[in-house]
Amino acid sequence: MKPGDNPNWFAHSPLTRVNSEKDRSAFIETRLKDPNSILVPLWRGDPLVAGGKAAFLSAAALPECPKDAPVVLLGLKEGRAYFGVDLSSAAKDRAQAPFAEMGEYLPIRAAAGVVGRDDLAIIGHGRWLFEWRRKHLHCPICGARTELKNGGAKSACPACESEHFPRCDPVAIVLPVHEDHCLLARGPHFPPGFLSALAGYVEPAETPEEAARREIFEEAGVVLSSIRYQFSQPWPFPTSLMMGFIADAEARTLDLDTDELEEARWISRQDIDALRAGEARDGIFLPPPFTIARQLIERWAGGA
Ligand SMILES: [Zn+2]
Known part of the structure; x- marks a missing residue:
């Protein structure tokens, strides 16, 4: 099947996945400090929308996010790394979430009819990883709290050293x-x-x-x-x-x-x-x- 044969939204992300990077942690650390990198802010899985399109930010805005906000690596486009950042814990109300003054955290079903399809695929990828993380905070083997590793590619249990991967x-x-x-x-x-x-x-x-x-x-x-x-x-x-x-x-x-x-x-x-x-x-x-x-x-x- 050719890519054009699949008409579905949330499919065909324009980002290239970073799976072959040998030292993924070092890559992530460097790219998060690069202001050319892109942040995709999400609040409870909903994207920030401004002026009729998805509002993606420079990674230079990262210090404005809570220190414990989960960050996931989504991929690369035109040499830039794209990261999702989950701002759900920063505010109980979407209007109070970080960067909300720039636009609006729009419920994703409503945003689907507003943002471009490339951006929707990127947003969907971030939402997916954060939803998985939110529901799998603890190790299914020993019950200890797990840590997100490799930019969200997996979680690891510090107690029993087991690894867990995003669900599909x-x-x-x-x-x-x-x-x-x-x-x-x-x-x-x-x-x-x-x-x-x-x-x-x-x-x-x-x-x-x-x-x-x-x-x-x-x-x-x-x-x-x-x-x-x-x-x-x-x-x-x-x-x-x-x-x-x-x-x-x-x-x-x-x-x-x-x-x-x-x-x-x-x-x-x-x-x-x-x-x-x-x-x-x-x-x-x-x-x-x-x-x-x-x-x-x-x-x-x-x-x-
Ligand atoms: Zn464990």
Whole structure:
């Protein structure tokens, strides 16, 4: 698959990862002192936005951050190192967080429609690492507090010397199709009409295709035949790798698991086209373009 074949937001970071640097700690120390290096400030995973774009700072601003603010190395672009800095502990309110006077810490879903896609991919990478760190502060073996190492590439336990690496949780997300209809659904935590593709975590000892088949049967009672992988999306909510499928359903009958789904509907291609054109249809709202669910719908509507 060529990079251009993957339309997903949060993918294709313009940064080159710094994995081959022999002495990563020395590299990080030098680059953090270099004012040409870039800081990506995040507050609870939300980016600083100013003037309709992401506000990235010079590393010269680092002394204005709390000393204990976690810093992660995200990569290199045009010779500059990019670092994420987590300012969550500096303020309980986003308006009081460091650098907030420059703009606004915008909730990331809102920021997704504002900042450029390259910047969003960089922001998503930082958010991912900080979310992982926030939920894995302690060693899963002995319970001691771990330390972030190598610019966030891993954490290490000073007590038992074990090492731990950022999580990546695979999820299968599926657009079932039958003749000229596709199946969209919503869980009870979404408002009426806000429909999306069905998704579920890949379980231990399961392939993504098996997870796709199982989830759709468990939640909607729909049997899938051909399951076709389309593309993937790094999804920093908090640490998921979404793997997208379009799959043929054997029939359009539904048998909903009402604990999981409040509503599921087969939507015609004609209605999908109208919704994509911004027309109203039965109070349905398609998922926003930054979601892989929407990109699966777009691909199917485009003839896949
Ligand atoms: Zn330990």
